[in-house]
Amino acid sequence: MHKKEIHTDKREVVIAVRQLQKSFANNHVLRGVDLDVHQGENVVVLGRSGTGKSVLIKIIAGLLKQDSGTAMVLGENVATLDRKELRKFRLRIGFSFQSSALYDSMTVRENLEFPLLRNSRNLGRAAVDKAVQEVLEDVGLPQTVNQFPAELSGGQRKRIGIARTLIMRPSVMLYDEPTAGLDPITSVEINSLINEVQERYNTSSIIITHDLTCAKATGDRMAVLLDGKFESVGSFEEVFATNDERINSFYDYNFID
């Protein structure tokens, strides 16, 4: 599946990361990261395991605090928001976890209703049911509504995880390793879903992955994270048209010619 090309030059910047630094004890994970994500754009962050890709989006979602630098998202400086402001801000952010992070003790319906009921307390039963049905149809799993997460396959869990974020109609989507642990066919389905979400919900997204098939299929731009910094940012072809051995080896290991 080929992505429609989008021109970001004139589009508004919805995520602006500047000189972001983060360390855990003596492990300096992010060492001055800069990144812009434009309205309606999918940016893929590539990098080896442990390079701080997930840390970056957790800072953007306000789950972690940076040591220095700023992360401006939808006009808000995330690190300066108090608990109440952060909750309001998160209504506009969707986060799809690598493990899907579905609530084990709840059915799919309860998983999807969970954020909706607590953030839109005036919604009636019919409106909630309609919203649940809509997002389940959008991710192609209306039949799972009464199942528990343990009864779902890995791919289905990913889809329900994405549906749970879509029910709040977010402006920004953050995907953490969306195809990790999935077979190639299911991975392609998830890639298509990410593109459908971008088109249907007009979201701007950061997709964390080390799967180049996913990167190529979903990303409008790539950013390669090496040694705590973005070493190369551009289209898939631009990023891999380089002599940098570290980037090329990444390509070689992903694509078997």
Place this chain on the structure above:
Amino acid sequence: MNSKPRIHVLSEKLDGFFGEVYNNVLFIGRFFSELGPPYEWKEIIRQCYMVGYRSLPLISVTSFVIGIVFTKQSRPSLSEFGAESWLPSLVAIAIFRALAPLVTALIAAGKVGSNIGAELGSMRVTEQIDAMEVSATNPFKFLVVSRVIATSLMLPVLMFYMAFISMIGAYLNILVNEDTSLVAFFGNALEKISFLDFFSSLIKTIVFGFSIGIIGAYQGYNATQGTQGVGRAANAAVVTAMFVVFIEEIVAVQITNWFR
């Protein structure tokens, strides 16, 4: 990469201990700050069911055995002084003042505390708590406040249930040896139970329930390092809760004796 030597105020272990105490106090402070409405009624009721109803079989068996064994062991000593008629009141005093609150708390620490620690710990390491946070909901209120309310409410109920079943066990043992009616037994037994006994046990078990709930929740909510962390959280929840229950029992006995 240069690694800076870590500086400790007292020692690594003592600093760790006081740091943990400080974090516990902050956690308790957060519990009270989140205690107001809106309440997660459905989850509170579900947790009350889990804590109360699911503990009944274990509490029933334990309390029945305690009632029988305690009465059987006490009889020879009272017989020596020809004071067997005091047996019902002796058993009642021991059960209401000490055994029922303490044993209920210890059982709950083992069963409920470990369950809360493991459940929240597993939710933490599988990012379910993070998922609640990023979906603009309040996981602390949903997970911690509801569980602590449930343990604080259900432990007194379990304690009175335990006391009742223990007394039934004691009655059956007495019935084997002498012909006494149930009404006469309870009349004799409860004669020596004062309002202070009843009230102090009630307050004590509410405090025990709160401690077991908050300690289990703290350990689970702050679990780290994967599945190993879940096991550690469950274990720490039980050990810490039992230790705290014993300290609270000693303090409660002292305070009650001032009023006696």
